[in-house]
Amino acid sequence: MTEETGKSFYETGRPGIRGWIFSTDHKRIGLLYLTSMLTFFTVGVCLGLTMRLQLMFPGHSIVPAHVYNSLYTLHGVIMIFLFVIPGLPAVFGNFMLPLMLGAEDVAFPRINLLSWWLFVTGAGLALLTIFFGGLPDTGWTFYAPYSIRSGQNVSLAVFAAFILGFSSILTGLNFVVTIHRLRAKGMGWFKMPLFAWGLYATGWIQILATPVVGITLLLILVERIFHIGLFDPTIGGDPVLYQHLFWIYSHPAVYIMILPAMGAISEIVPTFSRRTIFGYKMIAFSSMAIAIVGYLVWGHHMFTSGMSNTARAVFSLLTFLVAIPTAVKVFNWLATLYKGSIVLQTPLLFALSFIFLFSIGGFTGLIQGALSTDIHLHDTTFIVAHFHYTMFGGTGFAFFGALHYWFPKMFGRMYKEKPAKLGWLLMFLGFNFLYFPLFIAGFMGQPRRYYDYLPKFAVPNLVSTIGSWILVAGLIVLAVNLIRALRFGEKAPANPWKAATLEWETSSPPPLENFVEPPVVTQGPYDFVGKGLVKG
Amino acid sequence: MKDVMETTAEKPHASPYGTYILVWLCLMGLTGLTVAVSGVHLGNWNAAGAVAIASTKAAVVIWYFMHLRYDKSIFRWMVLVMIITLGIILGLTFIDSTVRGPF
Numbered sequence: 063m064t065e066e067t068g069k070s071f072y073e074t075g076r077p078g079i080r081g082w083i084f085s086t087d088h089k090r091i092g093l094l095y096l097t098s099m100l101t102f103f104t105v106g107v108c109l110g111l112t113m114r115l116q117l118m119f120p121g122h123s124i125v126p127a128h129v130y131n132s133l134y135t136l137h138g139v140i141m142i143f144l145f146v147i148p149g150l151p152a153v154f155g156n157f158m159l160p161l162m163l164g165a166e167d168v169a170f171p172r173i174n175l176l177s178w179w180l181f182v183t184g185a186g187l188a189l190l191t192i193f194f195g196g197l198p199d200t201g202w203t204f205y206a207p208y209s210i211r212s213g214q215n216v217s218l219a220v221f222a223a224f225i226l227g228f229s230s231i232l233t234g235l236n237f238v239v240t241i242h243r244l245r246a247k248g249m250g251w252f253k254m255p256l257f258a259w260g261l262y263a264t265g266w267i268q269i270l271a272t273p274v275v276g277i278t279l280l281l282i283l284v285e286r287i288f289h290i291g292l293f294d295p296t297i298g299g300d301p302v303l304y305q306h307l308f309w310i311y312s313h314p315a316v317y318i319m320i321l322p323a324m325g326a327i328s329e330i331v332p333t334f335s336r337r338t339i340f341g342y343k344m345i346a347f348s349s350m351a352i353a354i355v356g357y358l359v360w361g362h363h364m365f366t367s368g369m370s371n372t373a374r375a376v377f378s379l380l381t382f383l384v385a386i387p388t389a390v391k392v393f394n395w396l397a398t399l400y401k402g403s404i405v406l407q408t409p410l411l412f413a414l415s416f417i418f419l420f421s422i423g424g425f426t427g428l429i430q431g432a433l434s435t436d437i438h439l440h441d442t443t444f445i446v447a448h449f450h451y452t453m454f455g456g457t458g459f460a461f462f463g464a465l466h467y468w469f470p471k472m473f474g475r476m477y478k479e480k481p482a483k484l485g486w487l488l489m490f491l492g493f494n495f496l497y498f499p500l501f502i503a504g505f506m507g508q509p510r511r512y513y514d515y516l517p518k519f520a521v522p523n524l525v526s527t528i529g530s531w532i533l534v535a536g537l538i539v540l541a542v543n544l545i546r547a548l549r550f551g552e553k554a555p556a557n558p559w560k561a562a563t564l565e566w567e568t569s570s571p572p573p574l575e576n577f578v579e580p581p582v583v584t585q586g587p588y589d590f591v592g593k594g595l596v597k598g
Numbered sequence: 599m600k601d602v603m604e605t606t607a608e609k610p611h612a613s614p615y616g617t618y619i620l621v622w623l624c625l626m627g628l629t630g631l632t633v634a635v636s637g638v639h640l641g642n643w644n645a646a647g648a649v650a651i652a653s654t655k656a657a658v659v660i661w662y663f664m665h666l667r668y669d670k671s672i673f674r675w676m677v678l679v680m681i682i683t684l685g686i687i688l689g690l691t692f693i694d695s696t697v698r699g700p701f
Contacts, residue, residue, distance in 0.1 A: 270680060303691075306691050310691075357687075358686065361690065370696075370698040372693055376690070
């Protein structure tokens with residue numbers, strides 16, 4: 063189980079493109095997801111930049127209003143369905159989970175490949191709307207009745223989302239079964255790395271919640287084609303029912319996005335503070351608690367939609383409950399750092415910014431969870447800032463933290479620290495310049511999704527647009543540094559961070575079946591005794 | 599994985615044909631009941647009745663036709679988790695729709 067043993071998975075298997083797109087090796091599938099998702103992420107960033115350019119000053123500047131509607135719809139669909147939801151599970155879950163468990167692969171390798179194919183098929187169908195029938199203009203939520211009546215090609219877009227849902231379900235199913243069945247000898251449930259716990263909770267949400275949105279999107283199709291009154295009130299439907307069905311999935315989906323991110327943070331924090339994680343079981347249980355309570359809070363997206371007062375009060379109360387397990391994690395990460403031998407490497411910088419930004423996102427969520435304040439803030443840019451702080455400041459920063467943490471293992475190369483830290487700094491500053499002014503503009507009353515705004519919102523919008531350029535500059539620095547490392551980076555040792563989880567026991571990059579001999583687990587995943595120190 | 603599949607395949611758990619016919623008749627009867635109840639005006643209870651009958655039918659199908667009755671307890675627990683989830687989804691949705699006032 064060292065670098066000397068055998069060839070890496072890059073050097074084995076079928077050569078050429080077919081060796082990738084028909085491979086059932088979990089590592090190759092993880093990398094397929096990584097490249098496809100980063101491509102979509104780049105497109106999503108470009109769309110976001112264009113929107114911010116339009117909003118830089120009041121009035122018309124670079125795109126007409128109807129194009130702006132399609133821009134924010136496509137930005138949302140791409141970022142949510144093609145980047146943040148598959149995000150950490152599809153890339154790092156696929157690549158790392160079997161390695162962390164000491165397994166050769168996931169439980170169903172062929173289903174794993176199928177899920178990637180469904181992912182690219184769904185993505186391809188979504189992009190076909192560019193050429194057939196016009197880009198959807200409904201927002202990523204496809205709210206009825208507008209999604210029923212829109213003349214744009216909403217049908218193809220919702221069908222694409224339906225296909226993408228299957229990809230997600232299959233990935234979740236694979237991870238749940240893998241965790242139940244394929245743990246290494248000696249790895250009890252409480253010797254599992256916390257990233258695996260995060261994926262386990264996520265897997266259950268993917269299995270249980272995703273079918274609801276699948277059926278709901280099909281009902282939109284049925285209503286558009288056959289004019290059956292399901293959601294459109296003019297033909298006897300109930301638009302609030304659509305919102306229920308949509309958020310029954312889409313709120314738990316927020317936890318599909320964030321739980322694996324929290325799992326990755328739980329790996330990075332102890333490794334770079336050289337301390338056993340504080341409150342292992344509490345962090346593990348809080349993942350499950352978030353997954354469970356996350357099912358009960360969807361109605362908080364609908365406080366101003368005409369839902370009954372009883373339901374509003376119930377959902378508001380339940381919303382506050384979900385903050386408790388989240389806070390448990392934050393306190394435990396901070397307690398892990400306390401008196402640790404902290405080494406401020408790039409992954410930890412991303413992890414610390416995750417904690418900071420996600421906390422802001424979480425607290426501002428509570429402001430909206432209160433019924434009275436939500437009436438004022440609903441559908442303002444305050445909401446836009448809130449969910450970008452949770453989804454980008456949270457999941458996005460965790461994604462880049464995880465990428466820098468596992469990069470040596472995935473590619474067998476080390477990246478340069480200084481440019482990575484510069485990229486992180488630009489990202490962190492740019493992110494806050496981009497989104498914090500939107501809290502202020504939203505609080506002042508600027509509506510979200512509007513193409514134009516009153517002159518009194520000019521300053522926060524100008525600052526926000528400048529922030530978007532700083533953020534993109536940071537992303538470019540990170541990308542150049544990592545791409546450069548792929549070719550010119552120093553060769554990575556098996557365990558550059560002196561971490562204690564199993565994936566670091568094998569060579570970087572790992573061989574085809576991960577371990578030369580099946581590993582036997584005798585110590586906890588955060589037991590750093592005898593591992594040595596990380597170079598600062 | 600292989601071991602589990604082998605042991606499942608070897609298990610003699612098929613019910614006698616009589617049981618399947620009984621279950622089928624039961625499902626047909628419940629379908630008739632659904633149609634009959636839909637003709638009676640019970641307000642919100644119409645939906646509750648339809649959901650209750652449909653749930654009973656699904657339970658019978660899962661229990662006999664899908665062989666849950668003969669499976670390991672972990673599978674029963676997993677199905678139970680899904681039923682509870684569905685119950686929560688329906689319950690919280692109905693909290694809204696049953697007491698929603700005029701806008």
